[in-house]
Amino acid sequence: MFLNRKRLYILYGSIFFIFLFLVLRLIYLQIISSENLINSGNKRSLRIQNILKSRGVITDRMGRLLAVDIPVYSVWVDPQEISKCNGVYNDISSWSVISKILNIPIKKLFVLLNEHHTDRFVYLSRQVDSIVVQKIKKLKLSGIYIQQESKRYYPAGSSAAHLIGITNIDNQGIEGVEKSFDSWLSGCPKTRLVRQDRSRQVVEEIALLNHGCSPKSITLSIDERLQFVAYQELSNAVSLNKAESGSIVLIDINTGEILAMANSPSYDPNNFSIIDQSVMRNRAITDSFEPGSTIKPIVIMMALEHKVIEKDTIINTLPYVIHGHRIKDVSLHNELTISDILKKSSNVGISRLALSMPVSVLIDTYIKFGIGEMTNIGLIGENKGRIYSDIKYYSAIEHAALSYGYGLMLTPLQLAKVYATIGGMGLSRPISIIKIDNPVSLISSENQVFSESLVRTVIDMMDVTTLSNSGCCKAAIEGYRVAVKTGTIKKVGPHGKYINRYIACMAGVAPSSNPRFALAVVINDPKNGRYYGGSVSAPVFRSVMSSALKIMNVNPDFLQK
Incomplete structure (x- = not known):
């Protein structure tokens, strides 16, 4: 009996001490260490x-x-x-x-x-x-x-x-x-x-x-239909001419909106794993080049504005030498009219006009057209081109070369903007890659570079309907008047000297009676025998501009009987 009672006391005592331990443990966990435990649990389970x-x-x-x-x-x-x-081996x-x-x-x-x-x-x-x-x-x-x-x-x-x-x-x-x-x-x-x-x-x-x-x-401001046409035509030309690359930019002259901007070669953005990094840059805004003869219409405008010439002036175009450098044309002409200087793309004629004006006039006017300035369309990686504003950098030969597009650099986008200004009758507008819902709001940013009448005179000189014997005739579009200028530019080799490799480009506006679109086509290093802008870039210009005029429902302005 006594033994049973003793066992019972031991049992009660054990239960009491166990209960006491649990209570003390609970007090410790809930009161004394609660904050540490909560923090520890939160570290394991709480996430931002x-x-x-x-x-x-x-x-x-x-x-x-x-x-x-x-x-x-x-x-x-x-x-x-x-x-x-048990790891992967548990279910191999x-x-x-x-x-x-x-x-x-x-x-x-x-x-x-x-x-x-x-x-x-x-x-x-x-x-x-x-x-x-x-x-x-x-x-x-x-x-x-x-x-x-x-x-x-x-x-x-x-x-x-x-x-x-x-x-x-x-x-x-x-x-x-x-x-x-x-x-x-x-x-x-x-x-x-x-x-x-x-x-x-x-x-x-x-x-x-x-x-x-x-x-x-x-x-965006681009039209997917025109973007596709521009890319396809450009890619075909790059392939056909075995060129290194090509770029094309189409601008709506009335609003400054970019309707198409494409490069070739391109890449498949839906398959990142096979993208070649070397073809990823947007050459239309990153790669600058010397514009060559595409810049000549601006020089004609300068000469007309500064009364150096009249539109019917005849210029001596026999070759001449400056500081040991012979300036000549592809074809020999004793003299040419101002219009013929553009048609024949005479370096002699255009340089004589440039040398009749201070070099500062050329530089200032190029800058007004946006050369050497960012277009500010908002795309990262844009190259602003290059033109030296300090006249001390220019000797007589460099002064002359500026007139036919050497000694300055611009991008395909800037070239298209230059021609959008020409097509806007001398009115320089900001350009945009974002759709513009209210073009009127941009009027305060517009700048009249040349008078409308002066620009109209030069556009008429560039009209391909009057250039049947020039390299521009391949840009002609049935039913429309088109004003264009080609450029064939020698590239600079690895040692800083010009080599027999070329950039073929063409830029222009249409319809020239009331320009709606400006287009620039640049094809880099064609190697299939042809390298002139009129042969390589003109067919691309014609196809893309023709599509733009038709897709955007622009009425014909040259209906021949």
Whole structure:
């Protein structure tokens, strides 16, 4: 009896002390160490999560999609969880299937998981489609998870790749409009404090830290139809002439909007893995060149304005020598009218006019046309070209060379802008890659470089309907008057001297009776026997300008009987 009571006391005592220990432990955990424990738990489960919304879409002026987000998925693993389940070797057959589905060698998969066995998050593959996801889900493997995200899709493909650009795997802009307007397109992410479980799934939203800002869409000034035509015609010419590259820019003279900007060779923006980095730059804004004879109409305008000549003046065009440099033309002419100087593209004639004016006049006028200045269309990587404003850099021969386009540098975009100013009857307008809804608002930024009557005189001299014997005749468009000028420019070799390699270009406006479009075509280093602008670039000019006139419903102005 006594023994049983003693056992009972021992039992009661044990229960009491156990209860006391639990109470003390509870007090310790809930009161004394509660803050440390809460902090420790929060470190393991609380996360700041950025919620990115889909990027804004990019459309052409008519609302056609040029860049849009599409849903894709990422496959990631928790190596620590996989290790607790005896690793890959626990289900080697299923992981072999994963290897085949994701196209990852099984050995590489083993190495990846072993190297990160203490980590809780490692990507296996990004931007996979729903078919791959369904195959992985059927395997029901522990430690492998699916995360939805988005990637960019470009409906226009290669034709607008340089202009639109691309995003990286995290959907951040890295080229073109995507990069230049990245903050606008991506907005600001919403930030929240959440609690996650061991598989990184959100189980509780604690607080909203930042509401973020919504991405915005962009409507570009380009017309997707004209962009495609420009790219196709340019690519055909680059291929046919075995050229290194080519660029083309089309501008609406009335608004300054860029309707097409293309380069060749191009790349497929929807297949980032095979993109050749060397063809990614937008040559229309990054590559500058000496414009050659395409600059001559400006010199004629200067000479007319400064009363050096009248429009019917006849100029001596026999070759002459300046400081040991012989200036001559391709064909010998004793004398030419001002109009014929443009038609025959006479270096002798145009340089005599330039030498009759101070070099500062040429420099100042070129700058007024935007040469050596940024166009400010907002695209990252633009080259402003080059022209030295200090006259001390110019000897007599350099003064003369300025008149036929040597000694200054501009981009294809700047050349198109020069001719947009000519087509605007001397009125220089800002140009834009963004659609302009209210052109009237830009009037304060316009600048009259030359008088309308003077520019009209020179445009008439450039009209291809009167140039049947010149290299410009291949630019003629049935039903329309077209004013153009070609350029064939020698390239500078690796040792700083001119070599027998060329840039063939053509620039002009149409319809010349009331110009609506300015177009510049530049083809770099043609190697198929022909290299003159009138042979290489003129057919591209004709095809693209003809398409622009018809697609934009511009009435013919030259109906022959």
